[in-house]
Amino acid sequence: MSEPVGNKVAVLGAGSWGTAFSIVLADAGNEVSIWARREEVAEAINDGHENTDYLPGIELPHAIRSTHDPEEALAGADVVVLAVPSQSLRQNLPTFLPHVQPDAVFVSLMKGVELGTLKRMTEVIEEVGDIRSDRIAVVSGPNLAREIARREPAASVVACADDDVATILQKRMHSQAFRPYTSIDVLGCELGGAYKNVVALCVGMAVGLGFGDNTTASLITRGLAETARLAMRLGANPLTLMGLAGLGDLVATCSSPLSRNRTFGEKLGQGMTVEEIYASTRQVAEGAKSCSSLRALAAKNGVECPIVDSVDEVVQGRMTTSQMMESFIARNPKPEIE
Numbered sequence: 501m502s503e504p505v506g507n508k509v510a511v512l513g514a515g516s517w518g519t520a521f522s523i524v525l526a527d528a529g530n531e532v533s534i535w536a537r538r539e540e541v542a543e544a545i546n547d548g549h550e551n552t553d554y555l556p557g558i559e560l561p562h563a564i565r566s567t568h569d570p571e572e573a574l575a576g577a578d579v580v581v582l583a584v585p586s587q588s589l590r591q592n593l594p595t596f597l598p599h600v601q602p603d604a605v606f607v608s609l610m611k612g613v614e615l616g617t618l619k620r621m622t623e624v625i626e627e628v629g630d631i632r633s634d635r636i637a638v639v640s641g642p643n644l645a646r647e648i649a650r651r652e653p654a655a656s657v658v659a660c661a662d663d664d665v666a667t668i669l670q671k672r673m674h675s676q677a678f679r680p681y682t683s684i685d686v687l688g689c690e691l692g693g694a695y696k697n698v699v700a701l702c703v704g705m706a707v708g709l710g711f712g713d714n715t716t717a718s719l720i721t722r723g724l725a726e727t728a729r730l731a732m733r734l735g736a737n738p739l740t741l742m743g744l745a746g747l748g749d750l751v752a753t754c755s756s757p758l759s760r761n762r763t764f765g766e767k768l769g770q771g772m773t774v775e776e777i778y779a780s781t782r783q784v785a786e787g788a789k790s791c792s793s794l795r796a797l798a799a800k801n802g803v804e805c806p807i808v809d810s811v812d813e814v815v816q817g818r819m820t821t822s823q824m825m826e827s828f829i830a831r832n833p834k835p836e837i838e
């Protein structure tokens with residue numbers, strides 16, 4: 501990526517994170533065009549400067565415009581930010597790609613692993629768009645959308661195989677409240693982001709069952725060990741998992757009632773079924789799908805991942821949340837560090 505000639509960013513997806521991240525981008529001096537799947541969301545953003553469905557009560561900067569037309573959103577944009585649910589990325593890309601500028605850089609905000617292919621989101625972009633990996637970045641960290649939208653201070657990681665691209669993107673998203681660090685460990689950042697959602701589901705289940713801080717801290721810590729085990733087997737830098745896209749995001753998501761994944765788990769722990777929970781919310785809880793893909797990815801690579809295995813069993817309705825907690829404690833004793 502050469503130094504940008506323009507300052508327009510297209511954000512594809514007008515959910516909570518796409519909208520909150522647009523505020524960061526606008527604060528950092530970019531002109532932002534958000535593509536919204538539903539026309540009424542685009543109209544609310546343009547007319548009332550508010551995303552009434554996903555971030556009610558937050559006034560959006562006037563540098564943010566929205567459209568239902570992908571061509572209009574992407575016209576003149578040298579940075580293309582993808583913020584749709586992970587499992588819908590592949591089906592959405594063909595709508596976007598014909599309108600992307602030839603030298604544009606892609607940024608994935610998504611935290612999931614594709615069911616079936618077991619690909620990370622940057623791998624899906626690379627494959628479907630036939631795009632070089634050094635033009636695809638990921639942003640991941642402890643970034644709960646509503647807190648970012650309120651401009652509460654937070655840090656994150658922007659990772660790209662090409663360090664220069666990461667540095668250019670870092671400048672484009674460094675605002676008064678948002679501090680991005682660069683990294684070249686795309687794999688570590690993406691796996692950290694996808695995995696923490698599953699651990700947050702598990703922690704939520706424990707909270708829903710009425711357990712306290714010892715239980716949740718134990719799950720967070722063993723969840724991090726499990727994340728690092730798989731990520732390192734696949735080639736990630738272990739220090740990435742100790743950083744913002746690993747431990748940082750894990751702690752934020754597992755601790756916050758704002759987290760959709762933790763809330764989803766909590767409802768399971770309280771006895772609701774998966775179907776009842778899906779019917780009660782429009783927002784995505786990525787871990788409820790990525791538990792299956794991460795489980796398969798771990799199995800394929802011969803990595804033991806009891807938390808991901810058990811969360812998947814609960815989500816598939818083959819195990820209760822109480823049985824899951826009992827099974828963790830009953831596992832064969834072993835050293836903490838292997």
Ligand SMILES: NC(=O)C1=CN([C@@H]2O[C@H](COP(=O)(O)OP(=O)(O)OC[C@H]3O[C@@H](n4cnc5c(N)ncnc54)[C@H](O)[C@@H]3O)[C@@H](O)[C@H]2O)C=CC1
Nearest residue numbers: 514515516517518583584588609610611643644645783784
């Ligand atoms: N909300 C947050 O705090 C954060 C979310 N993320 C990640 O960002 C990604 C997007 O999440 P959110 O914006 O939070 O989700 P959301 O549930 O708030 O919004 C999802 C958006 O995608 C649209 N959508 C739903 N199904 C679609 C489909 N089949 N095709 C196209 N668009 C569709 C919805 O209309 C909505 O605009 C996820 O991977 C999530 O893990 C990452 C960091 C923070």
Ligand SMILES: O=C(CO)COP(=O)(O)O
Nearest residue numbers: 641642643644759760761
């Ligand atoms: O990724 C997030 C915070 O960094 C948001 O988590 P949830 O998707 O669980 O709300």
